[in-house]
Amino acid sequence: MQIETHHIGTKKIAEIISEAILISNVEDALQLMADLYYQETDAIIIGEKNIIPDFFDLKTGIAGEILQKFSNYRMQLFIIGDFDKYPGKSIRDFIYESNKGKLVNFLAAVELAKEKLG
Structure with missing residues (x-):
C-alpha cells in the first residue's frame, strides 16, 4: 500500500494506492481511518477495488457499518470506481444519496474527488 498526500486549500487528503483489498470489515476501515487521522x-481517497465486494451488497450491512464510523469521526471518504457493475436499485439509490452530501462520495475518478474538495 502506498499513500499519496494531496493538499487542497487547508485540507490534507490521503490517496490510497494499492492493488489489494484493504478493507474487508469494520475493523480494517477503523484501523485505516485511525492511522490517517493521527x-x-x-x-x-480509496479505490472501489480496495474494498471487499460485499460492501456493495447492501444486504450484508457492511457498507452501513463502515460508513457510520466515517460519519462518527467526521472523516471524508471518496470511493473511486465504476459502480455500474453493481446491480440493483438499492445500491444505485445509496450512491446517489451519498453523493448529495459531503462526507461520503462515490466517484469515477480521483480528479473528481479533488475538484469536490477544492
Whole structure:
C-alpha cells in the first residue's frame, strides 16, 4: 500500500494506492481511518477495488457499518470506481444519496474527488 498526500486549500487528503483489498470489515476501515487521522488527514481517497465486494451488497450491512464510523469521526471518504457493475436499485439509490452530501462520495475518478474538495 502506498499513500499519496494531496493538499487542497487547508485540507490534507490521503490517496490510497494499492492493488489489494484493504478493507474487508469494520475493523480494517477503523484501523485505516485511525492511522490517517493521527497523521492529521482530513479526507481519504480509496479505490472501489480496495474494498471487499460485499460492501456493495447492501444486504450484508457492511457498507452501513463502515460508513457510520466515517460519519462518527467526521472523516471524508471518496470511493473511486465504476459502480455500474453493481446491480440493483438499492445500491444505485445509496450512491446517489451519498453523493448529495459531503462526507461520503462515490466517484469515477480521483480528479473528481479533488475538484469536490477544492
